Amino acid sequence: AMRHLPFFCRGEVVKGFGRGSKELGIPTANFSEQVVESFPSDMSTGIYYGWACVGNGDVHKMVLSIGWNPFYKNIKKSVETHIIHSFKDNFYGEILSIVIIGCIRSEKNFSSLEALISAIQEDIEEAKRQLDLPEHLKLKEDNFFHLPEGKTVNH
Ligand code: ADP
Ligand code: MG
Numbered sequence: 699a700m701r702h703l704p705f706f707c708r709g710e711v712v713k714g715f716g717r718g719s720k721e722l723g724i725p726t727a728n729f730s731e732q733v734v735e736s737f738p739s740d741m742s743t744g745i746y747y748g749w750a751c752v753g754n755g756d757v758h759k760m761v762l763s764i765g766w767n768p769f770y771k772n773i774k775k776s777v778e779t780h781i782i783h784s785f786k787d788n789f790y791g792e793i794l795s796i797v798i799i800g801c802i803r804s805e806k807n808f809s810s811l812e813a814l815i816s817a818i819q820e821d822i823e824e825a826k827r828q829l830d831l832p833e834h835l836k837l838k839e840d841n842f843f844h845l846p847e848g849k850t851v852n853h
Contacts, residue, residue, distance in 0.1 A: 726778035
């Protein structure tokens, strides 16, 4: 499964299942079903880290979950990105660009909400540490996120 990494992906942010992740302080930007289906089928469910960019905005650290989607009775995967940055507004409908670099852990069940939240906090800390490594930092500058200077779209 790791042979797919780094994995570059771009797509629209859609409304999710609304399971209250914002209330937990951990909003996750969901990709559409179409984008999820473009993922390699043998990419394991679990928590990953990488870089993310909304529209033409700055590139930020992110943690990403590939999991089973209860809305589709767990027969379809969901891919959700938590960007490690405070945004003033929602960005539904915008284009999210990500590069998935590495895996943190596989999908787990938690006995309590507190246990879930603290696991996610640990995932975020691990992502921050990993992404500070020089070999991971360099992907932040990848042309995938920004058109080279002097070039414009539609020309
Ligand atoms: P949904 O179930 O619709 O995905 P969430 O509670 O997971 O709802 O919130 C996700 C939405 O919050 C994103 O689609 C985005 O518009 C917004 N958002 C604001 N800040 C962030 C962030 N730091 N990371 C991800 N999404 C964010
Ligand atoms: Mg979400």
